[in-house]
Amino acid sequence: MFVRRDFSGAICAISKTESVDCFEAVGSDSAELLAFLREFQPEVEQSLAESDLQMARVMEDVVNVLIDKSVICFTDLPEAAQSKLMHRKEMRGHFQAISLLDDDDDIKF
16 A cells, blocks of 8 residues: 655555555555544445445335336235335335425415
8 A cells, every 4th residue: 555644744645556646655554554544434334324325225216117117026026125115115205295395385275
């Protein structure tokens, strides 16, 4: 690994390849490098969690397309998957019903 250091000498960037900015080689088992990587672990975990949620929605959309095109039947899915998909559909329906009105909407009866 190659690192770039800030004015105080602390690692501020890393690269797998040597570059103009990251030219100092450090061992992958360097305590300083491992500490730097641990500092960003929550961001990486958050990013992965967000990606997982996005992928779950993609897979849900794929299942719906397959069902709509009669490639599979909803009942072909395991009961656990059916239950989860139905629950998400219900939750999305409730959320959409709540979100129909903006704060600026004025309803007169």
